[in-house]
Amino acid sequence: MARLPSVLDPDDLPMAELCAARLDGEVMRIGHGWCPVDEPDLPSLRAAAVAPGLPSPFVIERRSAAWVHGALPVPPPVAECCVPHSARVSTRSLPAGMLLREVAITAADIVVIGGVRCTSPDRTAFDLVREAEPVPGAVGIVAALFAADADAAGRVRSRLELAHRLPHKAAALSRLAAAEDAAADQPSLTRYTS
Numbered sequence: 001m002a003r004l005p006s007v008l009d010p011d012d013l014p015m016a017e018l019c020a021a022r023l024d025g026e027v028m029r030i031g032h033g034w035c036p037v038d039e040p041d042l043p044s045l046r047a048a049a050v051a052p053g054l055p056s057p058f059v060i061e062r063r064s065a066a067w068v069h070g071a072l073p074v075p076p077p078v079a080e081c082c083v084p085h086s087a088r089v090s091t092r093s094l095p096a097g098m099l100l101r102e103v104a105i106t107a108a109d110i111v112v113i114g115g116v117r118c119t120s121p122d123r124t125a126f127d128l129v130r131e132a133e134p135v136p137g138a139v140g141i142v143a144a145l146f147a148a149d150a151d152a153a154g155r156v157r158s159r160l161e162l163a164h165r166l167p168h169k170a171a172a173l174s175r176l177a178a179a180e181d182a183a184a185d186q187p188s189l190t191r192y193t194s
Contacts, residue, residue, distance in 0.1 A: 006045055007033040009052040031067075031075045032097060043068050044114025051079045051098055057087035058100070059110055060118040062127050063135065068113060069121050071144035082119075121145045125156045129179065130172035139175055143182035153180045 004012055008027065018034050021027040027034040031049030039045055046068045050060050060068055063076040079098045083089050084105050109123035119127065125145045128138045135141070146153045153176070160172055 005048070005052075006039055007031075007035050007048040007052050009033045011053065032079060042114075043070065044116075046070075046075070047113040047116035047118055050075060050116070051081065054081070054116060055089070056117070057083045057089055058117065059083065059105065060116065061101070061103075062119075062124065063141065065119045065121075065124040066128070066141045066145065068118050069124060069145060070148070071121075071124075071141050121149060122152055122155050122159070125152060125176075125179070126159055129156070129175040130160070130166065130168055132168055134171075134175065139178045139182055142176070142179035143186055146179060146183035147186040153183065 007030065008018060009032070010018065013021075018027065022029065022034065025037060028037050031046065031051075033049045033052045035045060035049065047060060050064045050068065051058070054060070058081045060080070061082045062080040063072060064080040066072045067075040077097070080101075081098055082101045082103045082105065085102050087102075089100075105119070105123070109120055110117050111120045112118070125142045128135050128142050131138070157173075157176055157180075160166065160169065160176060163169065166172070
């Protein structure tokens with residue numbers, strides 16, 4: 001007998017069956033999918049739940065990546081993903097409820113979690129503090145990422161300071177300082193890997 005994936009979507013089971021299984025207490029909604037209620041809440045499960053069936057060039061980023069890394073209690077309502085500038089993707093095939101950006105990103109900025117590409121915690125923090133319009137709760141999210149890795153703040157600060165022609169650099173450094181202060185007041189996160 002074939003095993004169903006840990007995160008289900010309407011391609012795996014009809015929507016009526018997924019809803020019935022949820023009412024029966026067998027599955028729960030997680031991100032944009034459903035998973036068995038006894039499935040451990042690991043980063044690999046969250047990564048698969050951001051956008052089930054996410055194609056290869058896509059990378060989970062910003063608040064969605066923060067949720068995967070455990071810095072947010074719930075995923076954002078719209079999955080946030082990016083693709084490298086060099087990737088050729090069709091926006092017609094985008095899943096509903098996904099925000100996609102083209103970005104300059106290196107292989108060092110990407111981690112693979114449960115077979116899904118996601119921005120590293122450092123890149124996630126870097127992206128969140130340097131947005132032109134402040135991301136709601138960004139300071140707290142970045143602080144949670146820093147609480148999990150004491151050296152992350154220094155690496156992100158170095159990256160910001162060394163960047164030339166970075167738009168909104170002063171605002172990003174200000175948000176970063178606020179996140180560092182908030183991280184000092186937070187207990188360390190326990191990170192689970194799979």
